[in-house]
Amino acid sequence: MKVLVVGSGGREHALCWTIAASPLCDELYCAPGNAGIAEEAECVDIGAGDVDGLLAFAQENAIDFVVVGPEGPLVLGLVDRLEAAGIKAFGPSAAAAELEGSKGFTKDLCRKYDIPTAAYERFTDAGAAKAYIAAQGAPIVVKADGLAAGKGVTVAESVEEAQQAVEDCLLGGRFGEAGNEVVVEACLVGEEVSVFALSDGKTALTLASAQDHKAVFDGDKGPNTGGMGAYSPAPVMTEALAAEVDERIIRRTIEAMAAEGKPYKGVLYAGLMITQDGPELIEYNVRFGDPESQVLMPRLMSDLLPALIASADGVLDSLDLRWYDEAALTVVMASKGYPGDYEKGTLIEGLEAAGSDDNVLIFHAGTARGANGELLATGGRVLNVTGRGATVEEAQLRAYAAVDKVEWEGGFCRRDIGWRAIGRES
Ligand code: AMP
């Protein structure tokens, strides 16, 4: 079959790498892709947000199945448009993508269906929000309701900081339309973990667990990023905890969405806090995680493509996925300055040597080829260097040994990805 993957990051490289290996896949395209993806798929110059362009390409090229990577096109209704045109696609409808597109929608759903999450209120009025914050006290969390490229959340240590975040959002227009409403919620304390589940609207198939590092610097310091590294499995996720998450959070959500007339198909990414009172939902994403996919895909023994198709077809209950026991850990290499301003077009060398170990995989995020075929960094997050090993510690050793072979003046990475898991292992 002909498959089109939409997106251009490390997540999409990992998805393309996995899907290209499927015996079901005859031809693989990626829009728009990147220099690494070009080794697995034919890259097509259509942006991930260009819904009309993607639809036209899929129709003209008789694409059998579309796998949507990022949330943007999902919220814009790409899957609805493809399905209306008779093209099968993996991912939620625009209505179901509200789980990521509106934090207020998700919080209300949790309240109505008894899904554990932090206590909260929704506001469009700054005065009312500030009064609520003053009454609750700090620490407290302020979130822009809509999509804000991962920057819409303020975990405030003081009442003033929280009130400032409300002003920036509701009065200052900091996140545009996405910030016309805010959610103010209690601050959860514990360890964060990500859980991924495929759903076909009725049933859920939970995938492996993973943990990412959002802060830019070692020791989880500095501003938040899209993720500076990740590993799987997450040792904090015991079998008992996984069963609890499955029952109280994932399954309840799938049932709730069906009951609301917005059946959820695709992959549900639950960001959780493991608190003293058990797991609580921080947020949902309606897509695979990035860089979590760069550690999940290498651990997958089964063919992913039939599972994605079963999700679209509503027959996921007939499927199971098998995983390698081995751990995987990925280190994100980013352009110096990220998540702030950074230089574009810096030269990267040494990837062949870095990727020569069979237990190392290099997924590209922001790369392109220069005029003479040289590899250039074009984004903030640029490379994901994934190591595999018997333990997270071994995977980490392999990943950093490979990182050290990458010659890139303009780049940097954290040196402590996996510290928490390795602490637990020893
Ligand atoms: P989000 O964009 O919703 O993933 O939030 C970004 C980060 O903010 C999360 O990964 C958490 O570290 C933190 N966060 C969000 N909500 C809360 C909360 N209620 N309590 C504590 N930390 C939170």
Ligand code: GLY
């Ligand atoms: N790793 C965070 C995300 O994919 O949103």
